[in-house]
Structures are given as structure tokens and as C-alpha cells.
Amino acid sequence: MDVLIKYSDQFVSGFWVTFQLCLLSAIGALVVGTAVAVLRISPVPPLRAVGTAYVTVFRNMPLTIVMFFCAFALPTIGVNGNFLKIPLLDQLFRRLGTDLPFFRLAVIALTLYTAAFVCEALRAGINAVPAGQAEAARSLGLTFTQNLRHVVLPQAWKAAIVPLGSVIIAMIKNSALAGFFGVVGDLSSVADRLTGAGGEPIIPVFIGISIGYLIMTIPLGLLLDRIEKRRAVAR
Amino acid sequence: MTDTPLVQITAVNKWYGPLHVLQDINLEITKGEVVVVIGPSGSGKSTLCRVINRLEPITSGSIRFDGRELPAEGKALARLRSEVGMVFQSFNLFAHKTILENVTLGPVKVLKDSPSKAKEAGMALLSRVGIANQADKYPAQLSGGQQQRAAIARALAMRPKAMLFDEPTSALDPEMVSEVLDVMTSLAREGMTMVVVTHEMGFARQAANRVVFMADGQVVEEAGPEEFFARPKSARAQDFLSKILH
Numbered sequence: 516m517d518v519l520i521k522y523s524d525q526f527v528s529g530f531w532v533t534f535q536l537c538l539l540s541a542i543g544a545l546v547v548g549t550a551v552a553v554l555r556i557s558p559v560p561p562l563r564a565v566g567t568a569y570v571t572v573f574r575n576m577p578l579t580i581v582m583f584f585c586a587f588a589l590p591t592i593g594v595n596g597n598f599l600k601i602p603l604l605d606q607l608f609r610r611l612g613t614d615l616p617f618f619r620l621a622v623i624a625l626t627l628y629t630a631a632f633v634c635e636a637l638r639a640g641i642n643a644v645p646a647g648q649a650e651a652a653r654s655l656g657l658t659f660t661q662n663l664r665h666v667v668l669p670q671a672w673k674a675a676i677v678p679l680g681s682v683i684i685a686m687i688k689n690s691a692l693a694g695f696f697g698v699v700g701d702l703s704s705v706a707d708r709l710t711g712a713g714g715e716p717i718i719p720v721f722i723g724i725s726i727g728y729l730i731m732t733i734p735l736g737l738l739l740d741r742i743e744k745r746r747a748v749a750r
Numbered sequence: 751m752t753d754t755p756l757v758q759i760t761a762v763n764k765w766y767g768p769l770h771v772l773q774d775i776n777l778e779i780t781k782g783e784v785v786v787v788i789g790p791s792g793s794g795k796s797t798l799c800r801v802i803n804r805l806e807p808i809t810s811g812s813i814r815f816d817g818r819e820l821p822a823e824g825k826a827l828a829r830l831r832s833e834v835g836m837v838f839q840s841f842n843l844f845a846h847k848t849i850l851e852n853v854t855l856g857p858v859k860v861l862k863d864s865p866s867k868a869k870e871a872g873m874a875l876l877s878r879v880g881i882a883n884q885a886d887k888y889p890a891q892l893s894g895g896q897q898q899r900a901a902i903a904r905a906l907a908m909r910p911k912a913m914l915f916d917e918p919t920s921a922l923d924p925e926m927v928s929e930v931l932d933v934m935t936s937l938a939r940e941g942m943t944m945v946v947v948t949h950e951m952g953f954a955r956q957a958a959n960r961v962v963f964m965a966d967g968q969v970v971e972e973a974g975p976e977e978f979f980a981r982p983k984s985a986r987a988q989d990f991l992s993k994i995l996h
Contacts, residue, residue, distance in 0.1 A: 655908060656833075
């Protein structure tokens, strides 16, 4: 187990990179997923079709393929995710501003993939809001957008928060793929480097990496349990 | 009161797939009139109520409200709906908002009233329906009768030109029916134009200017309440009344 202490700085920095990747992708997936969910319940058929097509593509494609496409195909058509080089944000998340595009492309891949699942979790939440309330809102003269914003989505979020949490946990675990698609220095690439080029023993290294992921996923799971219990009491 | 009808339903048909739920309906409702729609379940009376603010689109025919044809789904329809209050069988209060917030949401977001003005008006309406002391509670904390009175206040807060009631007392415990009917009766007396789908024959006798009897998607009979209950003309109406009046 000496490896853990010897390379603790690498584990810590790997954790930090993975954490940044997950945080940014989670925010992205929640935003994009909400937008897609709105498309899917829109009264305009072409918009609904776009939303459905999005979910069909990204829910049914293996993440490896999505990652592969984003990391290696997008740059060939000139997409390096430069729109993510957001001033100030790239001070906080240094990787966003680097010349190498792979961190940004991994954020894009995880966001696109996870958004499909966020959309479906949110839609389940929307379906949990009694249709009569949306009807009452329409009868008051609220527009579609006002109806969503003031009546449907606030309640849909509450119903969807636990399934959404599971989606985010799955996303954190999925982020391990990024290390194999050009992202240098995240938790999984640290494991790869230490055990491969570094020749360190595999088992202790993998225990260290696992701890890194569990630090993110277990507290999130506990938090969700608490939210669920609180809601059970409120009911 | 003027003679131009507020609601003008002409040759309206509606199909649900193969089901012909509204068959060639013609109906005019004058300002200030209280029309009670009765009939056996499945007769299309709820649907008739719901097509007036286009919660259900019609297959053919024309519906005019206040001289204008009902617009297609969009901003114009939203504006029209804000002029027609609707009260539902299952109350449909917004579960995540307090009673007062339920009442002020429409005025603030649709009529662009200031929140303070909407609150003041909302409290006045809640006192009027007798639940001012429940203003800060959530719908689930109220009894059915209180919830339905809150729903009536919510619809009235939009200062509507007409009110639609879709079986407003059918989901209530018997002892709560009268508190809702009392509010509706006082509204009728004050000259509100109302379309009420109900099974409450007492309310029909007391408050209606006209009773519309529907069966199998058609308006079978229309008459003043005394006339209708004393001497129903059609066999369907006679049969229906014999089953519900003991």
C-alpha cells in the first residue's frame, strides 16, 4: 500500500481532474437535458421530433462510441470545444482553457450522453405532476412557457430529484472512460500510467483509484437517501 | 345585459376517434345568464364545457366568445382563456403553492398586476368564499370544499367575463357540497355569466336561467328550470329525471 502514499499527489490531482470533469458535465447535462425534455413535451410536433431523436441517439449509443466520436472525429471537422473557454470559468477550471482540446471534448461527450438520461428522468417527473394542474394553468391564460416555469417544472424537479441523482452517479462512474480518450491526469489515466509505464502493483493502485470515485459517489447517494426520507415524511 | 350572445356555439361537432361526442351542437349564452347543463354520464356535457375555452379542440363548427372566433393554440388563445374562468371537478389547485399564491399567480403573470395589488385582491376573494384564514396553507391541508372554494377564487381573480364549472361538486363529500353551491349561487345572483355542468338539481332549480339537457352528444332539450323539471318534453329527459329525483 506504499504506492498510495508515495504517489498521493498524483491520486489527489487525478481526483481533482475527475471532479472538475464531473461537475462541469453534470451542470451541462442538467441544462441540456432540461432543454431536451422541454422539446419533448412541446406542443409543436417538429420540436418534439427533435427531442425524441436526440434521446433515441444518445440513449442508445455506447458511451465509448460517443467519447470516441467527440475526442477524435470532432477535431477533424474543426470542433475543439473552444466555446467552453469561458473567461473566469477557465480560471477556476484550468483544463477548460488549455490548448489540448481533450478535456473540453470529454465534457461535451459526457454532457451529450448524460443529457438524454436527464431528459427521461425529468420527463418521468413531469408525468408525475397531475395533468389537471397544467390544465388549470392553461385555463388561467398562462402560456406554455409560463405553465412550465411556474406550475409544472417546480413540481417535476421535486419528483425527479432522486432518479436524477442516480443519473449523475452513473455519470461520475462513466467519466472514468475519459482517461482513455485523451484526457491526461484524471483518476483512471493515473491508474493506467502507474500500473503500465510506472510498473506499480495493480491491486493497491486500483484500491486508491476506487477510493477516489467512492468519495464522490457515496456522499451523493447518501444525500439522495436523505432527500427521499425527508420527502416521505412531508407526504 | 345586451342581446349579443357572449358565447355562441354553432354547428359544433367533436369526435374522439370513432366516438362522436358532440353532435351538431348549437347553443347561445347571453351575458349574465346562468346555464346549467345536465344529463347522464357520457352525454358530452363535460366536453361541451371544455370546448368553450378550447381545452378540447372541436372537429368542426364554430365557437365565438364575446364576438370573436376562438383562436388556435398560442398567445391569443391564452389571452382569451384568461377571460373565461374555469372550475374543475378535481379542483386542480397548484400543489406546490399556498392558497393565496394559487389565487395570485394568474393576475401577476397573465394580467401583470403588481404582486401587492394581486395579494390584496386575492385576500378579498378568499374572504368572499370564506377561507381567508387558510391563505397561507397548502392545498393538501384543506378539505375538499375549501379547496374547491379556493379554486373558484383563483378563477375569479382573473376578473373573467364568464365562468365554466365542470361538475364542481362531484368529488366532494356530501356535507361539503352546500358550501360550494352557496358561493356559486351568490355569484349567479351578482350577474356572472355561468355555464355549470352538474348533477345538483337543487342548484339548477334555484340559480339557473336555463337548463340544457344533453344525451348521447346531443342537446335534447332546453328550457327554464321550472318548465324543465315540471314538464320535461323528451322521453330521455323524463327517464333521466325519474331516476335522479325521488
